[in-house]
Amino acid sequence: MLNRGLVIVGGGPAGMAAAIAAYEHGAGDILLIERDQYLGGILNQCVHAGFGLNYFKEILTGPEYADRFIKKIKNIRQIEISMRSLVVNLSKDKVLTFLKPGSLNQVQAKALIMATGCREKTREMIHIPGTRPAGIFSAGLAQKLINIEGLLPGKKVVIVGSGDIGLIMARRFFLEGAEVKAVIEIQPKSQGLIRNQVQCIEDFAIPFFCSHKIQRIYGNKRVEKVSVVRVDENFNVVAGSEFDIECDTVLVSAGLIPENELIEMAGVAVDKKTNCPVSQGLNKTLVPGLFVCGNSFKVYDLVDSVSRDSVIAGQLAAEYLKGLK
Amino acid sequence: MNKKITCIECPKGCVLSVDLQNDEIMSIGGNECPKGQEYALSEIKNPLRIFTSSVLIQGSSLKMIPVRTDKPIPKHKLFAAMEEVKRMRFCRPVNAGDVIAENFLGLDVNLVATRNSLG
Amino acid sequence: MKTYDVIVIGAGVVGTAIARELSRYKLNIAVLEKEQELAFGVSKSNSGIIHPGTQNPPHSLKGKLCVAGNKLIRKISRQLGVDFKEVGELIVVFKEEDVQQLLKLKRQAQRLGVPKLKIVKRNWLKVHEPNLTHDAVAALYAQTAGIISPYRLVYDMAENALANGVEIFTQQKVVGIIAGKNTSPGQVFEIQTSSDRFKTNYIINAAGLYADEVSAMAGVNDFSIRPRKGEEFILDKKKEHLTRHLLFPLPSETSKGILVIKTADGNPMIGPTAEDCDDKEDLSTSDTGFQKVLNGAQRMIPSINETDIIAYFAGLRPVAGDDFIIRHEASVPGFINVAGIQSPGLTAAPAIALMVCDLLKNNGLLLKKKRIFYAHRKRTVHLFAIPFSRTAKLIKKDLAYGDIVCRCEMVSAKEIKDAIERGAETLDGIKFRTRAQAGRCHGGFCTTRIMKILSNAANTPLTKITKNGAGAWVVKEDRIDA
Numbered sequence: 001m002l003n004r005g006l007v008i009v010g011g012g013p014a015g016m017a018a019a020i021a022a023y024e025h026g027a028g029d030i031l032l033i034e035r036d037q038y039l040g041g042i043l044n045q046c047v048h049a050g051f052g053l054n055y056f057k058e059i060l061t062g063p064e065y066a067d068r069f070i071k072k073i074k075n076i077r078q079i080e081i082s083m084r085s086l087v088v089n090l091s092k093d094k095v096l097t098f099l100k101p102g103s104l105n106q107v108q109a110k111a112l113i114m115a116t117g118c119r120e121k122t123r124e125m126i127h128i129p130g131t132r133p134a135g136i137f138s139a140g141l142a143q144k145l146i147n148i149e150g151l152l153p154g155k156k157v158v159i160v161g162s163g164d165i166g167l168i169m170a171r172r173f174f175l176e177g178a179e180v181k182a183v184i185e186i187q188p189k190s191q192g193l194i195r196n197q198v199q200c201i202e203d204f205a206i207p208f209f210c211s212h213k214i215q216r217i218y219g220n221k222r223v224e225k226v227s228v229v230r231v232d233e234n235f236n237v238v239a240g241s242e243f244d245i246e247c248d249t250v251l252v253s254a255g256l257i258p259e260n261e262l263i264e265m266a267g268v269a270v271d272k273k274t275n276c277p278v279s280q281g282l283n284k285t286l287v288p289g290l291f292v293c294g295n296s297f298k299v300y301d302l303v304d305s306v307s308r309d310s311v312i313a314g315q316l317a318a319e320y321l322k323g324l325k
Numbered sequence: 326m327n328k329k330i331t332c333i334e335c336p337k338g339c340v341l342s343v344d345l346q347n348d349e350i351m352s353i354g355g356n357e358c359p360k361g362q363e364y365a366l367s368e369i370k371n372p373l374r375i376f377t378s379s380v381l382i383q384g385s386s387l388k389m390i391p392v393r394t395d396k397p398i399p400k401h402k403l404f405a406a407m408e409e410v411k412r413m414r415f416c417r418p419v420n421a422g423d424v425i426a427e428n429f430l431g432l433d434v435n436l437v438a439t440r441n442s443l444g
Numbered sequence: 445m446k447t448y449d450v451i452v453i454g455a456g457v458v459g460t461a462i463a464r465e466l467s468r469y470k471l472n473i474a475v476l477e478k479e480q481e482l483a484f485g486v487s488k489s490n491s492g493i494i495h496p497g498t499q500n501p502p503h504s505l506k507g508k509l510c511v512a513g514n515k516l517i518r519k520i521s522r523q524l525g526v527d528f529k530e531v532g533e534l535i536v537v538f539k540e541e542d543v544q545q546l547l548k549l550k551r552q553a554q555r556l557g558v559p560k561l562k563i564v565k566r567n568w569l570k571v572h573e574p575n576l577t578h579d580a581v582a583a584l585y586a587q588t589a590g591i592i593s594p595y596r597l598v599y600d601m602a603e604n605a606l607a608n609g610v611e612i613f614t615q616q617k618v619v620g621i622i623a624g625k626n627t628s629p630g631q632v633f634e635i636q637t638s639s640d641r642f643k644t645n646y647i648i649n650a651a652g653l654y655a656d657e658v659s660a661m662a663g664v665n666d667f668s669i670r671p672r673k674g675e676e677f678i679l680d681k682k683k684e685h686l687t688r689h690l691l692f693p694l695p696s697e698t699s700k701g702i703l704v705i706k707t708a709d710g711n712p713m714i715g716p717t718a719e720d721c722d723d724k725e726d727l728s729t730s731d732t733g734f735q736k737v738l739n740g741a742q743r744m745i746p747s748i749n750e751t752d753i754i755a756y757f758a759g760l761r762p763v764a765g766d767d768f769i770i771r772h773e774a775s776v777p778g779f780i781n782v783a784g785i786q787s788p789g790l791t792a793a794p795a796i797a798l799m800v801c802d803l804l805k806n807n808g809l810l811l812k813k814k815r816i817f818y819a820h821r822k823r824t825v826h827l828f829a830i831p832f833s834r835t836a837k838l839i840k841k842d843l844a845y846g847d848i849v850c851r852c853e854m855v856s857a858k859e860i861k862d863a864i865e866r867g868a869e870t871l872d873g874i875k876f877r878t879r880a881q882a883g884r885c886h887g888g889f890c891t892t893r894i895m896k897i898l899s900n901a902a903n904t905p906l907t908k909i910t911k912n913g914a915g916a917w918v919v920k921e922d923r924i925d926a
Contacts, residue, residue: 102839
């Protein structure tokens, strides 16, 4: 079993900022564990611009924002990076088990920062009646397919949910040559940033339906259409308001869920509704030396806030290590 | 006539009220700061957008490299930009910041890679 | 054209069980499946329960074959390397006067030969099923109930059948059957499918929802299959220990009721509903179904919350009256119907297979045992089912066991490649064999990687990959083709 000073799980913007901050505050032995082949996390697929206005005072694309941190990290030899490494177990004593091609590894961490980000709510988690054909994607999966793999999921798209990812994907699909038939939002107003409402929906005159919901998905093998209905202030269906939209793709942009199954293994409680860890002040948890930062701590609107939050976590971890000595 | 546009310079999202006469801007109201004025002028006269997408690349473990224009381009050129980028096949290693295409679409703008193609 | 001794129509749990059993004998056997992969019909919606045999009329085929199957499945699962877990079942009542019903069920079950039955009361329930509502007054405890993965069982039986010489053809929808001029068993049938023709001496019709249509093709149309829909809702694996046993309410006329069950993969499951419907292709779920199931489940386990639900699906039971129809058709010698196999079909499958062998033997087919029958099959590796110490050893032997593709279920690239080698051609096929995409993120993380692995292994363009067969394309265009 390896023994390390600080272990950070997640090499996205949160993990990277935390690693750099910890180093700058005196941590000298840092292991950063990342499950993908590359650092950058979700930013790699966020090819659009709109990041960093706050943190860097510039308008950057997702990959460019990530690159600022990647460049720094690569020059800090005290930060060891293990790629393609998936943590499968975390004990109360901060022992991690992770798998990578060629080995199973166990590490005892003195301090541990969890920066595991979020997963998306999928169709399965919100009960949309109807069939389960091919063609239903979470907005993030569609984003990855288009931006990283060059694959267009479909040509006639209905987007459920007006969170930022949904709005961004409305624009992306439109530019890639698909017909974005509608964005359907159950709340009375758009849930995304105003910048996105303007530049993704208004710019392209994409039909936007607030106070509406998908009643049913149709299609045997592939999506064929959806039926949509209006709802009142109490989210009850307004009778007689149903209409159908023919489509071949349904994008679900229903929200993010912090990935905290690992810290639950370590005994840290998570809020039943949000899946956020119950914190003991700032980024601390009830396990001494176990910190959480970034979207797995709290779902932030801006990555700039993630960076700030993660710097604090890095600092706390470094201080904790100093205190142990 | 009066046109309403939402300013996006900051999260406030002031709704700007623009009075036009024969396509000439007579007045701009509703902004809480001067940025709003500039935004309204630009949006009415010549709306610009930063174009982003991805380009196919060979010789990398990545299939696509994300790209952007280093300056915003006219909004009505976005589709032409997409068509251009769809045709591209890039063949050498790039770093974030490298210019992929100069004078993109004949505009005074470069198409720039936003990610490293290696590692 | 080769003439087979036996052709089985339908590669679900019944068809593959029959094929495997028949492969003990010196026979030429083929299985025809209309979907792109096995278990894509009725079997894919199976809840995976191995029933003890309670809740079946004593003189029924259902009852007899269920009790027999419950015994047989233990040995078969060991031989095939698929996990069977005996968890026991509780049929719960909430009123003292209903205890009479439990006693009646117990007597009926004992007459069928169901072992290890006892009535348990409040105190026993509090200790052994702590999350059960305190409203429960008593239950009938049947120890021999268990759980198994229905599709892994199908694939493992099919592979074993293949290893013993059976031929399996997919994407072969039977569209016509021509009986030979001869009127005794052993005549030659010609089966026409969507793309081919096959000749055989005997036909076993195990075509699930379409068994009536296939039977009609052979000239026997005295039964019809009416689909009865069941909606099921899957709970997060975190709730695995919510219950210890399979929980049943008292059965109704048409169904066993809304259950709270455990599955072989760890996720609890609640449901199913029971709605007769007309469309054999209608697998839609509904708001009313959702409410019914949630209410029924909360009746038993009050702590179940809507937010625990991570997935849902619907299945169609192929109902042909009250009992199984398993018979050799005298009017069409050589044609055996195995129809109306709804619950307890999975449990009964090994016993159905034996019964079919008898029917064949009694109708002229010579069943001569092979000298060598490979009864055992090497267990499929699932990293999620083995301790880390074994995983570490496997990774040393093959790097790709450490390359985790599906994060939620801990499925490695090696397991996915193996599944493809063993016949997975679609995303669902990979999901049913390996569990990749079945976890809490539902493929959000792993889908792109799985598509690439499948595309490489099968030499198929990404745009041709499907979720579960023709028409279920996943992506429309590839930038490479632009």
